[in-house]
Amino acid sequence: MKRTRVAFAAIAAVGALTLAACTAEPGDTGDDETTGAEETTDDGGGGQEGTIRIGIKFDQPGLGFQDGAEYTGFDVDVATYVAEALGYTADQIEWVETPSANRETMLEGGQVDMIFATYSITDTRDEVVDFAGPYFVAGQDLLVRADETDITGPDDLNGKNLCSVAGSTSAQRIQDDFADQVQLIEQPGYSECIQYLLGGQVDAITTDDIILAGLAAAEGSGAMVVVGNPFSEENYGVGLPPGSDQCEPINEAIQAMFDDGSWEAAIEANTEGTGFTPNADLNPPELRECAAS
Ligand code: GLU
Numbered sequence: 001m002k003r004t005r006v007a008f009a010a011i012a013a014v015g016a017l018t019l020a021a022c023t024a025e026p027g028d029t030g031d032d033e034t035t036g037a038e039e040t041t042d043d044g045g046g047g048q049e050g051t052i053r054i055g056i057k058f059d060q061p062g063l064g065f066q067d068g069a070e071y072t073g074f075d076v077d078v079a080t081y082v083a084e085a086l087g088y089t090a091d092q093i094e095w096v097e098t099p100s101a102n103r104e105t106m107l108e109g110g111q112v113d114m115i116f117a118t119y120s121i122t123d124t125r126d127e128v129v130d131f132a133g134p135y136f137v138a139g140q141d142l143l144v145r146a147d148e149t150d151i152t153g154p155d156d157l158n159g160k161n162l163c164s165v166a167g168s169t170s171a172q173r174i175q176d177d178f179a180d181q182v183q184l185i186e187q188p189g190y191s192e193c194i195q196y197l198l199g200g201q202v203d204a205i206t207t208d209d210i211i212l213a214g215l216a217a218a219e220g221s222g223a224m225v226v227v228g229n230p231f232s233e234e235n236y237g238v239g240l241p242p243g244s245d246q247c248e249p250i251n252e253a254i255q256a257m258f259d260d261g262s263w264e265a266a267i268e269a270n271t272e273g274t275g276f277t278p279n280a281d282l283n284p285p286e287l288r289e290c291a292a293s
Pocket of ligand 1: 118119169170208
């Protein structure tokens with residue numbers, strides 16, 4: 001595996017062309033004279049020019065979180081590992097906010113090269129975008145105020161007000177399975193739901209357990225608890241533009257992250273102190289076959 005690094009001052013000039021460069025597929029080194037066309041189909045491990053635009057959440061502590069110029073969380077760690085395997089240094093990553101409702105459109109419209117944003121692989125989404133992975137399995141759960149003891153699962157939501165996020169599988173599942181029984185309030189992001197829960201306008205928030213655990217821990221007062229009764233399986237995929245040729249190299253990178261221990265270390269580091277216990281005893285999920293591009 002060749003890992004030719006492009007270390008020219010010319011990179012600075014290329015930086016000015018970042019926007020143009022970013023429209024290329026991440027593994028496409030184009031006319032890169034240092035690595036040669038052949039290597040672009042190799043493993044993508046050669047140094048890449050320009051930047052790679054990676055979509056994440058900005059408001060999900062422990063998963064995808066922006067604090068000034070700092071980006072942290074499990075999605076950020078997996079994305080950084082994968083980007084490095086594709087030949088991009090951490091400095092070449094441009095983090096872009098991809099709210100739940102905008103993910104497909106942002107991939108289709110070429111605003112991001114790939115998305116690591118608690119993005120469940122579903123049949124409906126599979127029809128419009130491509131996915132690598134999955135790299136994690138979460139489960140939909142409920143977050144309630146600590147003094148709210150009569151909600152122990154989705155069947156207890158009769159007559160309750162529930163907050164979730166537009167464009168998420170969580171809101172969709174509630175609409176499909178519980179719409180007659182609950183009043184669903186949809187927000188652009190889960191952090192907005194927290195204000196509704198703390199303010200008493202809703203009785204619960206629903207989304208993936210790992211997201212809820214991170215939100216509750218970050219709020220810090222112990223005022224909210226995750227019910228701990230997951231009722232779905234959410235396979236987090238790497239969202240890719242339709243027809244992408246990057247699924248295979250990304251899956252190779254994810255497999256390497258599973259194998260060398262850094263995947264497990266990333267989960268532990270990012271969920272520490274949140275009380276989150278992963279569904280499957282921290283066994284990495286099996287990667288899917290990539291769709292033919
Ligand atoms: N994993 C679910 C989804 O992709 C919920 C989390 C989210 O909205 O990002 O819709």
